[in-house]
Amino acid sequence: MxxxxxxxxxxxxxxxxxxxxxxxxxxxxxxxxxxxxxxxxxxxxxxxxxxxxxxxxxxxxxxxxxxxxxxxxxxxxxxxxxxxxxxxxxxxxxxxxxxxxxxxxxxxxxxxxxxxxxxxxxxxxxxxxxxxxxxxxxxxxxxxxxxxxxxxxxxxxxxxxxxxxxxxxxxxxxxxxxxxxxxxxxxxxxxxxxxxxxxxxxxxxxxxxxxxxxxxxxxxxxxxxxxxxxxxxxxxxxxxxxxxxxxxxxxxxxxxxxxxxxxxxxxxxxxxxxxKLPRFAEKRRSLASEYDALLAKHNGPMRRFGRVEGCDPVLHLYVALIDFAAIGLDRGGFMRQLSALGIGTQVHYLPIHRQTYYAKLNPGLSLPGADTYYSQCLSLPLYADMTSEDVRRVMDALKSLGA
Structure with missing residues (x-):
């Protein structure tokens, strides 16, 4: 069966x-x-x-x-x-x-x-x-x-x-x-x-x-x-x-x-x-800590995004920074394979200066920090109804694909 x-x-x-x-x-x-x-x-x-x-x-x-x-x-x-x-x-x-x-x-x-x-x-x-x-x-x-x-x-x-x-x-x-x-x-x-x-x-x-x-x-x-x-x-x-x-x-x-x-x-x-904001905030912080702990033990081409000293965030997005070339998959293919494993992800965001309308107004503009972040970022599941088991399932799926 x-x-x-x-x-x-x-x-x-x-x-x-x-x-x-x-x-x-x-x-x-x-x-x-x-x-x-x-x-x-x-x-x-x-x-x-x-x-x-x-x-x-x-x-x-x-x-x-x-x-x-x-x-x-x-x-x-x-x-x-x-x-x-x-x-x-x-x-x-x-x-x-x-x-x-x-x-x-x-x-x-x-x-x-x-x-x-x-x-x-x-x-x-x-x-x-x-x-x-x-x-x-x-x-x-x-x-x-x-x-x-x-x-x-x-x-x-x-x-x-x-x-x-x-x-x-x-x-x-x-x-x-x-x-x-x-x-x-x-x-x-x-x-x-x-x-x-x-x-x-x-x-x-x-x-x-x-x-x-x-x-x-x-x-x-x-x-x-x-x-x-x-x-x-x-x-x-x-x-x-x-x-x-x-x-x-x-x-x-x-x-x-x-x-x-x-x-x-x-x-x-x-x-x-x-x-319910205090409860939702506590849950998001807890889930983010679980992601952090699992990523801290990980040695692959994936790491957590940078943190700001003195800030106690209620994260809207939990972002992994991934070297997709090291995995041997482009980001679109990687996301599709994750989806087949039951893991939804997203990319936040294409730099606005690269959007067609603004690119025409700003020809040749180079903003390397944004381009570097964009090339690596992948938003992982994060919401108040998630469980610790969900976090582990997300991480297992990422690692199974070489991240």
Whole structure:
């Protein structure tokens, strides 16, 4: 009798429990499916969780990055530094507003932008830089204090793409343990709550900030640019009745925005998921430690990706760096063979400066750190419902193929 194939271990997936289902069902039975009370409840809870004054929830992480760029007033002819090793949205967000993107290289072991990568990009920028966007790749944090000093020196905004890093903590130079998103060293921090992230809303994005003006601007821009605040109305003859009270139907659009709203259904799921963040974080850290221990004993052409001192990450991705030439397989063939063994993997990411659109805007650009990391990286399964047995099965499969 032939052996039954083992079920697939995907590289990532959501963890949904009965309390999540109950919360969504309750939201569906409520009076508001969107623009209701769950929006503000979730925003307050998220801000508290990361230690920020404000949180703005929106439809997805890309929308969060776009709203960040709009709120900062980034427009045509402005220069923005962005990491080449990140998802497309980190560059696209400010580019949607017309910015010229100057790409930064990264550490070939960690995929994180280093202060020197920022300085190198500044030399190539050829003008005043409006903002610096950095990505905390895989869940580890960049040297945000050093990069923040550079941003202040040149008068630029600093925006964190923390879509991989919800729950990550780090110790700063003052010995203070901080949460990613508390805004201690940046103007805005962006999060994604996509299903493969540590917590999910199905789709969803959050921006945290300690700047009340930026927060208010983003909240307006996520809903067509409209305001219903009587203090902001400009056309008094339309806005107010004869008795001086605002007309109850009235709104104004000082400038256009987008429909980037999140729904009460999404936020209901977000609330129950956020309550489980400590448990999910502990599980991801435990699984990462198990991978680390197994890789530490391994002598093949595979090693763990680099670690950052002083950072206690909640990893979104666990990355192995593999010499595929030493195995005798290209990466695509290696991944297909792993899939046949029931192991799902992924590559994060093709450097953005090599994407067709941006390559045409940046002909001949060489960013060797990113290219080196990209040539070796393979994202292994990591999610809250994994078991220690799953980790061992992943490692056994990798080693069976020569890694």
């Amino acid at each position: 032939s052996e039954q194939p083992k079920s697939l271990i995907p590289y990532g997936k959501q963890s949904i429990d009965d309390d999540d289902l109950a919360a969504v069902a309750a939201a569906l039975r409520a009076d508001y499916l969107t623009t209701g009370p769950r929006i503000a409840e979730f925003e307050a809870a998220f801000a508290t969780a990361v230690g920020a004054k404000h949180a703005m929830v929106c439809s997805n992480g890309t929308a969060a990055l776009h709203l960040s760029a709009m709120a900062l007033g980034i427009g045509p002819d402005d220069i923005v530094l962005a990491p080449t090793l990140s998802f497309l949205a980190t560059a696209n967000g400010p580019h949607y507003t017309g910015a010229r993107i100057v790409f930064m290289d990264c550490d070939p072991e960690t995929a994180l932008v280093r202060p020197q990568d920022v300085e190198d990009a500044l030399e190539r920028a050829g003008g005043s830089v409006k903002a610096i966007f950095i990505t905390h790749m895989n869940g580890q944090i960049c040297d945000i204090e050093a990069i923040s000093k550079i941003a202040r020196r040149i008068g630029a905004y600093l925006v964190e793409d923390a879509c991989h890093a919800v729950g990550t903590e780090y110790t700063d130079s003052q010995g203070i343990t901080r949460q990613v998103g508390d805004g201690a060293y940046s103007d805005l921090t962006n999060f994604s709550l996509h299903p493969v992230k540590t917590i999910t809303m199905g789709e969803g994005g959050v921006v945290t900030t300690n700047d009340s003006t930026l927060h208010k601007q983003m909240c307006r821009l996520r809903s067509h640019g409209m305001t219903r605040d009587p203090d902001e109305f400009e056309v008094e003859e339309l806005a107010f009745a004869a008795d001086g009270l605002p007309n109850p139907w009235y709104y104004e659009m000082p400038s256009p925005g987008y429909n980037y709203r999140a729904t009460d259904i999404q936020c209901a799921l977000g609330m129950t998921q956020l309550a």
